[in-house]
Amino acid sequence: MRIILLGAPGAGKGTQAQFIKDKYNIPQISTGDMLRAAVKAGTPLGLQAKAVMDAGKLVSDDIIIGLVKERVAESDCANGYLLDGFPRTIPQADAMKENNIDVDFVVEIDVADSEIIQRLSGRRVHPGSGRTYHIKYNPPKVEGKDDETGEDLVQRPDDSEATVKDRLAVYHEQTQPLVEYYSSWANQGGEGAPKYVTVDGVGSLDDIKNAILEGLS
Ligand code: AP5
Numbered sequence: 001m002r003i004i005l006l007g008a009p010g011a012g013k014g015t016q017a018q019f020i021k022d023k024y025n026i027p028q029i030s031t032g033d034m035l036r037a038a039v040k041a042g043t044p045l046g047l048q049a050k051a052v053m054d055a056g057k058l059v060s061d062d063i064i065i066g067l068v069k070e071r072v073a074e075s076d077c078a079n080g081y082l083l084d085g086f087p088r089t090i091p092q093a094d095a096m097k098e099n100n101i102d103v104d105f106v107v108e109i110d111v112a113d114s115e116i117i118q119r120l121s122g123r124r125v126h127p128g129s130g131r132t133y134h135i136k137y138n139p140p141k142v143e144g145k146d147d148e149t150g151e152d153l154v155q156r157p158d159d160s161e162a163t164v165k166d167r168l169a170v171y172h173e174q175t176q177p178l179v180e181y182y183s184s185w186a187n188q189g190g191e192g193a194p195k196y197v198t199v200d201g202v203g204s205l206d207d208i209k210n211a212i213l214e215g216l217s
Pocket of ligand 1: 007008009010011012013014015016031032033035052053054056057058059060061064084085086087088092119120122123124132133134135137138158167201202203204205208
């Protein structure tokens with residue numbers, strides 16, 4: 001199973017990725033989590049990426065493509081992978097084709113911008129694992145603590161309302177064209193064409209999970 005999760009910031013990609021990776025026993029490859037780990041570790045990549053991420057802009061295609069190429073070559077990707085947050089631009093999608101990074105399904109999670117702003121202001125994250133909560137819609141068992149480790153949850157620096165608006169603008173300009181890119185490729189069919197699944201991302205986590213799993217079955 002080689003899957004791309006496509007959707008605006010806050011559409012629920014990270015939340016649903018937890019269910020999908022467990023169901024198919026494949027690794028979740030979140031470029032956002034990889035970049036945040038580099039920022040935390042203070043690596044040269046992290047130092048370069050931090051200002052771009054905090055401003056809600058996209059890290060350069062070359063850097064991201066290099067990261068993903070290395071990651072999918074690792075042994076745990078032999079049975080598939082779940083790409084969360086990649087590709088995010090047409091050049092990234094083209095680079096996948098050029099590097100034979102194949103995809104079986106593209107799952108688009110569709111959520112309106114107004115809902116996204118509300119969601120991201122209530123998001124809390126466990127930095128160690130990337131597990132995601134919402135103070136109202138998906139609260140942890142103990143306030144402010146991760147369910148599995150009991151460690152503190154944090155708010156991401158790019159989840160302020162002003163930065164979320166910038167991220168949405170970047171999404172519409174640079175990432176949304178991938179909806180047409182993949183859906184028309186799926187419609188044309190042919191060798192290597194993925195199946196395209198669109199899911200309404202507003203509703204209960206379970207309903208959305210079931211709609212995704214049905215689309216993948
Ligand atoms: P990244 O970490 O990928 O952020 P994003 O795409 O903006 O996505 P998010 O993680 O914000 O949202 P999500 O869809 O995963 O939603 P979630 O499940 O958390 O990227 C961060 C930055 O890194 C980028 O801005 C860029 O700078 C850089 N970057 C990363 N990849 C890159 C690339 N390929 N190229 C260039 N730069 C790149 O859900 C959100 C909230 O809503 C949570 O609180 C959740 O609990 C809640 N929620 C989820 N589902 C529901 C529901 N059904 N109802 C109510 N609440 C819900």
